[in-house]
Amino acid sequence: MTIHNADVAEVFEEIGDLLSIQGENAFRVRAYRRAAQIVRSLPHELAEMGGPGEYAALPGIGKDLAAKITELVRTGRLGALERLRRRVPSGVRELLSLPGMGPVRVHALMTKLHVKSRDELRSALSAGRLERLRGFGPALQQRLRTALAAKAASDIAKRLPLSVAAQYAEPLSRYFASIPGVTRAEIAGSYRRGRDTVGDLDVLVCAPASVNVFSTLQGYPDLREMSASGTTKAAGVLRNGLQFDVRVVPKESFGAALQYFTGSKDHSIHLRRRAQERGLKLSEYGLYRGRRRLAGDTEEGVYQALGLSWIPPELREDRGEVEASAKRALPRLVERSDLKGDLHVHTDATDGHNSLEDMVAAARAQKLSYMAITDHTKYLGIVHGLDADRLARRCEAIDALNEKLRGFTVLKGAEVDILEDGRLALPDAVLAKLDVIVIAVHSHFELPEAKQTARVLRALERPHVSILAHPSGRLLGERAPLALDFDRLLEAVHDRGCFLEVNGQPLRLDLDDVHIKAARDRGVLLSLASDAHSIDQLAYLGGAVRQARRGWASEEDVLNARPLGEVRKLLQGAKR
């Protein structure tokens, strides 16, 4: 059995939970949870690294955790976890996820009432057995009843794709901004960091203490319920199930609060530790030496006072950005305005909604100077896919259009399916006539890793192939990523002189941030693509840019940030 990083991370999460329930030192618990985070953001499989020495070189992994990783990778099991599981029954862990339930109360339930699962908690509640338990008052009992009922109805809050969350986030932010006395309202949190999915909304409101920001919140149309409300802090749930937290801060604290509320948690902790090392204290109210405030009205000021350059929100995951910022070694992240073209676009020749001419006009309006038309080729799944003849006629049409265009060039391309065995859906002779061959998996998503990897590697071996589109094949919330050996894939793409796509479709956002960074570190250029199927969808380039920024990509890392002449040369290099 191959142990993946996600498996190791899950083991560390579980150990953290079980230790906390046993009343273990909170910092030991945090070390395990932190390790889970670290392992999850590794671009390479632990199983393929050099062993304990290399593990322990990772920041946050010491001798003990390195040994545990080694045991897991070698045997697929971990003795320490099995011993813990014997002491804490399996159902107890899920009690931790109930509201108001932390390690102390879960421990009390387990030892004093022998409650070991959600079901047993439900019975204990109705039997009134919690009445005599210290720390479980009537209000908490009611919260637990509500939560247990919701869980039963499987109404569990999930992370939403960023694009879906945006539909609720933007109106909410406008609502707060419109309140008299409020000078500014921002959605912070993972939304501001541009994560591909959002678990809740963190809203930061700037207003003087005299303004009662929450007086009309009850009447907000998207509101389902309020769960907490103080003078500076409120929380609730929107109609779509999305949780939100609001904090109100005065002007002089806005920068510090924006930093704190944007997170990530690990990034903020890193900053606060850095402050502490300098004899300072950082909180959402500002950066202080004793009682004297050194910074706080702007984020820039806070970072600067800590000896750092401002760090773009997309990088704030504690993956080395603080260290890089201290050394003034952060990349200048790619921006939408750096893009000069789009190398993955569809038209109504297949499943797109607009004509070639309309797509060109829209691309020009988006300040692009070139675009590759990459309609689908014929295969089982797409009825209207192009065969060799139709593709040839399409090329003639593009040639004719290019004759007329000034200051814009259409590249001839195709999105070619990778068949189950790794062959491509069109013969090499047909592909040879095109400028851009985008290849992609659109079927047989469930192949085991060895087969899936071999399949894609075989496709990359074909001559004329340029770009691997939406490499993981994932659809947020709908389809898991393909089982692929990404290290081998990256090696092949690099050796072959090909490129990896960052697809900006809202449910794809594929590659993900971790793999973008790995590609960048390996020197593989990225194609930031809209995969537009209509003129409106050219805006998805923005999503690709945001995703690329999360992977530390700068203009130099992006194929389509280069002028057409250079792109042509690079594409030619991928042919052979």
Place this chain on the structure above:
DNA sequence: GCCGTTTTCGGCCCGACTGTTTTCAGTCG
């Protein structure tokens, strides 16, 4: 359990809110 310009022990981010308790522990972000 990790870590080191306060180094091999003794720290480990910081504050708001809730509920239960009568001054604060626990949870949460």
